[in-house]
Amino acid sequence: MKIEELELDKDLQQLWQQLVKLHYKLREYTSAKYKRVNPFMENLFEWKEKGEFFGGKNVTIYDSTTVVGDVKIGDHTWIGPFCSLDGTAGLVIGRYCSVSLGCQLLTHDTVKWAVSGGEADHEYAPTKIGDCCFLGSYAVITKGITIGDHCIIGAGAVVTKDVANFSIVGGVPAHRLGTVNIKGTGEITLQYEKK
Numbered sequence: 001m002k003i004e005e006l007e008l009d010k011d012l013q014q015l016w017q018q019l020v021k022l023h024y025k026l027r028e029y030t031s032a033k034y035k036r037v038n039p040f041m042e043n044l045f046e047w048k049e050k051g052e053f054f055g056g057k058n059v060t061i062y063d064s065t066t067v068v069g070d071v072k073i074g075d076h077t078w079i080g081p082f083c084s085l086d087g088t089a090g091l092v093i094g095r096y097c098s099v100s101l102g103c104q105l106l107t108h109d110t111v112k113w114a115v116s117g118g119e120a121d122h123e124y125a126p127t128k129i130g131d132c133c134f135l136g137s138y139a140v141i142t143k144g145i146t147i148g149d150h151c152i153i154g155a156g157a158v159v160t161k162d163v164a165n166f167s168i169v170g171g172v173p174a175h176r177l178g179t180v181n182i183k184g185t186g187e188i189t190l191q192y193e194k195k
Contacts, residue, residue, distance in 0.1 A: 023040050023043075026040070026043035026044070027040075027043060029043075030043050039064065041063050041064065042062060042063050042064060042081065044063070045063055048060050050062075050063060050065075050067075051073065051077075051079075054067070054071060054072070054073045056073040056074055056075050056076075056077060057075040057076070058075060058076045059073050059074075059075065059076070059077050059078075059079075060077075060078045060079060061073075061079040062079065062080055062081040062082070062083070064081045064082045065079055065080070065081065065082065065083040065084070065085065066083070066084050066085065067085045067087070068084075068085065068086055068087055068088060069086065069087030069088040069089070069090070069091070069107070070087040070088075070089075070090045070091065071085050071087035071091045071092075071093070072087075072091070072092045072093070073093045074093060074094045074095030074096070074097065074131065075095045075096075076095055076096045077093055077094070077095060077096065077097040077098075077099070078097070078098050078099065079093075079099045080098075080099060080100050080101045080102075080103070080137075081101055081102075082101060082102045083099055083101070083102060083103045083104070083105070084103075084104045084105065084106075085105050086104075086105060086106045086107050086108060086127075087107060088107050088108045088124060089107035089108055089124035089125055089126050089127075089143065090107060090126035090127075091105055091107050091126070091127050091128075092126070092127075092128045092129065093105070093129045094128075094129055094130045094131035094132065094133065094149070095131045095132070096131060096132045097129060097131070097132065097133045097134070097135070098133075098134045098135065099129075099135045100134075100135055100136050100137040100138075100139070100155070101137045101138070102137055102138040103135050103137070103138065103139045103140070103141070104138075104139075104140045104141070105127060105129070105141045106127065106140070106141060106142055106143050107124060107125060107126055107127045107143050107144075108122055108123060108124045108125075108143055109122070109123055109142070109143055110122050110123075111123070123143065124143065125143045125144030126144065127141055127142075127143060127144060127145050127146070128145075128146045128147065129141070129147045130146075130147055130148045130149035130150070130151065130165065131149045131150070132149055132150045133147055133149070133150065133151045133152070133153070134151075134152045134153065135153045136152075136153055136154050136155030136156070136157065136170075137155045137156070138155060138156050139153045139154070139155065139156065139157045139158075139159065140157070140158045140159065141153070141159045142158070142159060142160050145159050145160070145161070145162060145163070146162045146163070147159070147162070147163040148162075148163055148164050148165035148166070148167065149165045149166070150165060150166045150180050150182065151163050151164075151165070151166065151167050151168070151169070151180065152167075152168045152169070152180060152190070153169055153170070153174065154168070154169065154170025154171070154174070154177070155170075156170075156172070157169060157170045157171060157172065157174040158171075158172045158173050158174055159173070159174040160173045160174065161173070161174070166179055166180045166181070166182075167179065167180070168180060168190060168192065176193065177192055177193060178190060178191050178192035178193050179191045179193075
């Protein structure tokens with residue numbers, strides 16, 4: 001879109017021009033420092049600012065992520081871009097977690113409300129992600145689920161049942177694929193179950 005196509009007063013035209021200059025400057029800075037090109041809104045604020053708002057130490061939450069309701073996030077956790085953190089019934093995410101691009105962590109649904117034509121209520125249940133978990137891109141954690149510590153949730157998985165500590169799960173619906181084995185500091189093996 002070109003500024004000339006809009007009917008803007010002088011103040012709005014100047015503001016637009018300043019925003020364009022800011023956009024280019026921030027893009028240059030982010031590209032040089034992080035070797036990435038972000039959407040404009042991701043460059044406006046420090047990625048850890050939103051994390052500090054939720055009380056965790058060294059928590060990153062991308063600005064494109066939506067956070068609703070009662071959400072608690074443990075220290076050193078990273079929440080990627082375009083995620084949805086639904087804390088309407090209470091959402092807890094542990095320490096040292098990595099929540100990848102586009103993950104949906106839910107604490108309610110409107111299934112019965114929709115199919116009943118609004119006669120049934122929305123359903124709510126708290127969701128908990130343990131410490132030291134990795135959630136792959138576009139994973140969906142449905143309401144009322146507890147994921148244990150040291151778990152891996154595969155990309156695109158839809159988790160509809162609780163996940164035990166040290167589990168690897170994936171698929172739709174998610175099922176157990178293997179185990180996370182930790183021996184000493186930093187010695188980790190992923191053991192997959194045979195088909």
